[in-house]
Amino acid sequence: MLDHQSLVGAARWLQGSALGHFMRESSVWTYAIVNLAHILGVASLFGSVLVLDLRLLGIGRRVPLAPLADATVPVASAGFLLAAVTGAGLLVTKATEYVGNPYLAVKFPAILLGLINVLVIRRSDAWRARARGELSALERRRLAVMGGLSLACWLTAVASGRLIAYW
Amino acid sequence: MRTLSRRRVVVLAAGVFGVVALLSARPVSAHHGWGGYLDAEFEISGTVEQPVSLAGPHATMVIKGTDGHSWNVVLAPPPRSQQAGLKDGMIPVGSKVTAHGHRHRDTDRYEIKTERLTWGDKVFNVYPDRS
Numbered sequence: 236m237l238d239h240q241s242l243v244g245a246a247r248w249l250q251g252s253a254l255g256h257f258m259r260e261s262s263v264w265t266y267a268i269v270n271l272a273h274i275l276g277v278a279s280l281f282g283s284v285l286v287l288d289l290r291l292l293g294i295g296r297r298v299p300l301a302p303l304a305d306a307t308v309p310v311a312s313a314g315f316l317l318a319a320v321t322g323a324g325l326l327v328t329k330a331t332e333y334v335g336n337p338y339l340a341v342k343f344p345a346i347l348l349g350l351i352n353v354l355v356i357r358r359s360d361a362w363r364a365r366a367r368g369e370l371s372a373l374e375r376r377r378l379a380v381m382g383g384l385s386l387a388c389w390l391t392a393v394a395s396g397r398l399i400a401y402w
Numbered sequence: 403m404r405t406l407s408r409r410r411v412v413v414l415a416a417g418v419f420g421v422v423a424l425l426s427a428r429p430v431s432a433h434h435g436w437g438g439y440l441d442a443e444f445e446i447s448g449t450v451e452q453p454v455s456l457a458g459p460h461a462t463m464v465i466k467g468t469d470g471h472s473w474n475v476v477l478a479p480p481p482r483s484q485q486a487g488l489k490d491g492m493i494p495v496g497s498k499v500t501a502h503g504h505r506h507r508d509t510d511r512y513e514i515k516t517e518r519l520t521w522g523d524k525v526f527n528v529y530p531d532r533s
Contacts, residue, residue, distance in 0.1 A: 258457065258458075259455065259457035259458070260457070260490075263456050263480035263481045263483075263484045264480070264481060265457075266457060266458055266459060266480065267479070267480075267481065270459070328457055328458045329457065329458045329462075332458075400459065401438070
């Protein structure tokens, strides 16, 4: 399924889409503006995720987890949405040029793992117990592990994303 | 105090991971900046295969070089290339052009980052402060 030929075919199709035409033909500034919005999305996502994950790892424990999560999670979600939508635009502009780019092959699995980790955290008893304030040592450790995983995933996604341009 | 230092180790490890990820991927073949290109000045002439496209991070065109290879001619970012006088598709396929700039460090890749593009008596200085 993921052989070179079908990837090229998919990339051609993406490039020929209405979004692809818009990205290339609307203005010489389109790419730059969409790129800026992508960076703002990534900054919002990573910035809020970093604060929350560090807290899960035990840094800044004076701040209660529940209100910190209330403040950071919506910003992270909005940042992710903005980054995903603008990222699609950046990718389809010249999609065929990215076929075989190894950093994309690292970035997308890292994002997928990061999202799976979000689901796992949200479904865990330890996360649900956050409103209780005092978590057991086991719950704290579980949250710390998932926070560390989250940080690793998003760091990898951001680093490999930036490096796409350096291949 | 012991748990605090362990936490610090975790954070440090995450930081080190990020830095290593960045450094392990040496930007030897960068589109961005000039680090991925040879220092020596380079010039290639040929005929236009794919006309100028003022889209994406850099404006681009493809020429069939006099050496027989298809060269990926990377220009400045679109607004800057436009400022230098280039328009989408303005140089017709088959026209003779010369690109002056720097060749990709990986000489298996036929790619030049262009400072100056010449088409007949027209000169497009897309990086006027460099050439």
